Amino acid sequence: MSHAVFHENITTCEECDFINEIPPLKSGERFRCQHCGHVLVSAHKHVGARIMGVSLSSLLMLALAMSFPFLGFSSNGIGRSVTLFNTLSVLLSQGYLVLGALISLALFVFPLIYLLSVLFLIWSFNHPNTLNFAQRYCLRWITVIQPWLMVDVFLVGVLVALVKMNSLADISFELSFWAFCGYVLLLLKTVTLVDKRWFWNQVAGKSPEHSVIAATAKKQGLIGCLFCGATLSGDAKHCDRCGHSVYSRRPKSIGSTVALLIASLVMYVPANVFPIMQTTFLGSTEPSTIMGGVLLLWSLGSYPVALIILLASVVIPLAKVLALSWLCWQSYFPGRKQTAQKIKLYRITELVGRWSMIDVFVVAILTSLVQMGNFMSILPGPAVLSFTSVIVLTMLAAMTFDPRLLWDKDEARSSAPLKRGKE
Template sequence: MFYENITTCEECDFVNSIPPLRRGERFRCQRCAHVLVNVHKHVSVRIMGSGLSALLMLAMSLSFPFLGFSSNGIERTVSLFDTLSVLLSQGYLVLSILLSLALFVFPVVYLLAILFLVWSFQHQYVLKFVQRYCVRWLLVIEPWLMVDVFLVGILVALVKMSSLADISLELSFWAFCGYVILLLKTMVLVDKRWLWNKVAGRSAEHSALAMTAKKQGLIGCHFCGATLSGHATHCNRCGHSVYSRRPRSINTTVALLVASLVMYIPANVFPIMQTTFLGSTEPSTIMGGVLLLWSLGSYPVALIILFASVVIPIAKVLSLGWLCWQSRYPSRRLTKQKITLYRLTELVGRWSMIDVFVVAILTSLVQMGNFMSILPGPAVLSFTAVIVLTMLAAMAFDPRLLWDKDDVTGASLEGGEE
């Protein structure tokens, strides 16, 4: 496994010299400690094994009953497909599309793409541009894989319904758990620099110093990590457009944050779920569901919903807003602390989808006419929009701007001391 001699960190723009790495080792950026290279043992064989096993587990989870529901002598079993079909039959087309993309389409495309790539590395006749597009799709799709969030949503839904009915875990549920674990294992094994080196070879070498690429008249490709000359507009290895700093990063991030705040109002004012019991329909907001769980004694689940659906979206908006402010008017706070906040913001953003998945699961499971049924409320789409917009805002923010301001602030402080 051969890597280029230097690579540029996509988070701080620092040009790192890559030392010889053995299998099982990882290399972090010398400036911000961001993981740049992971060298896994027997990576191709392990990816093929975990990827094929994940697809097998997915096929099994779609072939058998998933959950069972029993209340007052009325029994019902549902499959994973029922989660989508019930939403479609009730007219929730957008929600069913989002659910199918996050749970089935994106994961399957991801697994098939990485399996094809690993297979193609042993067959030189495969066209290089096909491999390039596969790697691009892998990197674009990866942040939107939410099967682990859906699994936690299932557990939360089961706790919510435990006081009203008997819930049984069917065969497909355990197959789905295996599918989630194997998919996460496959994602851990995938290293983007390893992929680009296998597909397009090592990037052109430059004589570079241990400082930012911008200061040396170079540009680091944030998509594959290659280091390019300062006048480049497209990476000569991955073909992606390159720029020293992401154009209009702050403006785009702020616009997305404002849009998410606008959508956050109806997401909390209107009901996210409507429960019908013995002919009487009772709407439930996000906070209403949290308070109900707390009153029933389900304190851990209530706290999970509170943090995922209320605290995290607001914390993301405040954190990204503060980071945008710091990129323009930096304080003396250490930039590494700001980068840690940015990484946490990116990491926890998708977990807010738990409440949306809970509503989708309960909708497919509890459909017994006027006796008992659950339907999504008008706040579901608004809340989903909040999550998507905050995730896009985190992707639009360029953390390298924080380091630029840190360099300027550090230089002015040194000049003042002199």
């Protein structure tokens, strides 16, 4: 007979501020917010052993992916093979330090910190004498880093780059490519198994108990911690369980979001006007903008890839700016749309934002792969950093936006007395 693997009295939803009473959860069960439907806790079966096995396997695949050639390139009898390290070394040798740093963070630094932190936490659960502050720091790193893991986006970028070069050269998948595919799948599986509330429950025990009703924390004079889900008294400044700063609503949320959106719009213009890539063939250099690359792929008959680049690099960044701008407006002047629909829009903007990095990864891959002097070479264009800034700024804008403000307006509107018509 299965027993409960997660014990928690109450938790506050980070999206709607609703306080939920959590029943003891058994393996394989999932608990959603009773107000907005957001998944709060996932109690996976044999979660500790599964995370340990998948994380170690992911690290092994990463080691293999970095040990052998990644891709092969040949044109007119001239060929070369590159490793994952070449993606960084070529960018750094050409003076693209910022782009190289971003690639290294997305592919190596952040995933390594994430996996090692997860492994340390699982190991520490079986060793009670482990320093508790080390557990807390690792758990904080996991929460912060997770949205910036982009290995799956890089893999799609590799496939797009190969389609772009298919008409000019022969591309071959080397041994490390298949190891990298395994690394991506295993890392994504690790992310799905990691549940922040379950981890904090293991590290710091249950959250403080309160006598609550089925309503928002703010309405009851309480505060929900966004980091661990604990429910605290209204005058708390820091969470008693995880130590993170707490606030009833994110300070200056709308102002920060709007400022980031304006900055992203400013950078969106040069990102689409200036060339994102410069191709040299037989001594002649030809610049290519984002839309130029889309049109080229379309003319070559690569319709699916052209649509992917169009959506990821042109439509999604602009749509995300418009969506977040509309949500900020709705936080002050709510329309007739139900708040649940607005929250779905907010979740979509968070989900798709990082996929705009596909074009940046495509440029990085082609730069490392195609370096044959005046015969053929590819270098990043001036629009690369502008476009990367657009992606980072829109992701930060989504993070600074507080969706609980939408529910506040909805609650205020529903509790307002109805105006009597003329008799």
